Amino acid sequence: MNMTDNTEFDPQTRFEQDYEPEFWKKKTLEQMTPTEWELLCDGCGKCCLNKIEIKGKIRFTNARCRFLDCQNCLCGIYEHRFEFVDDCRSIDSAAVRDKPRWLPKTCAYWLLDNGYDLPDWHPLITGRAASMHEAGQSLQNRPLISETEVKNYENHLVDWPDL
Numbered sequence: 001m002n003m004t005d006n007t008e009f010d011p012q013t014r015f016e017q018d019y020e021p022e023f024w025k026k027k028t029l030e031q032m033t034p035t036e037w038e039l040l041c042d043g044c045g046k047c048c049l050n051k052i053e054i055k056g057k058i059r060f061t062n063a064r065c066r067f068l069d070c071q072n073c074l075c076g077i078y079e080h081r082f083e084f085v086d087d088c089r090s091i092d093s094a095a096v097r098d099k100p101r102w103l104p105k106t107c108a109y110w111l112l113d114n115g116y117d118l119p120d121w122h123p124l125i126t127g128r129a130a131s132m133h134e135a136g137q138s139l140q141n142r143p144l145i146s147e148t149e150v151k152n153y154e155n156h157l158v159d160w161p162d163l
């Protein structure tokens with residue numbers, strides 16, 4: 001298995017690409033370039049938590065995908081994620097509009113698509129790739145467990161306000 005070594009990836013380099021200033025205020029999700037789309041992701045990692053549906057509502061657990069690095073919140077197999085994780089989903093417009101909602105409330109795609117602004121801690125606002133960590137808005141330093149250790153997901157439900 002040729003895993004991506006995410007320790008070599010510097011997220012700050014994402015901002016060196018070409019993109020229209022404040023594109024998120026001017027474009028719909030469908031109008032964004034691939035680079036702009038990728039930049040919208042704040043890298044919080046919260047979509048990589050396991051979830052279960054209970055009574056028509058998605059409930060998050062503190063069980064992370066086994067490939068999520070809980071310190072930098074990056075996927076350890078990003079280039080190969082769909083080969084190795086059956087239920088890993090690509091984030092596209094359809095995923096953003098899925099009902100019931102399974103992306104966290106802070107997810108930039110969901111916020112913009114529902115008429116909200118980006119939060120002031122978003123890396124596109126601050127210009128710093130780590131600003132969601134600094135603001136406590138990522139999974140960094142949260143009490144997580146690897147999905148490989150979970151016997152019953154119902155014992156791991158969490159109600160964090162940003163989910």
Ligand code: SF4
Nearest residue numbers: 041042044045047107
């Ligand atoms: S929840 Fe949204 S912003 Fe956070 S990592 Fe997933 S796609 Fe990116």
Ligand code: SF4
Nearest residue numbers: 048065068075081088
């Ligand atoms: S494989 Fe998918 S769910 Fe797992 S860490 Fe990577 S992006 Fe997240």
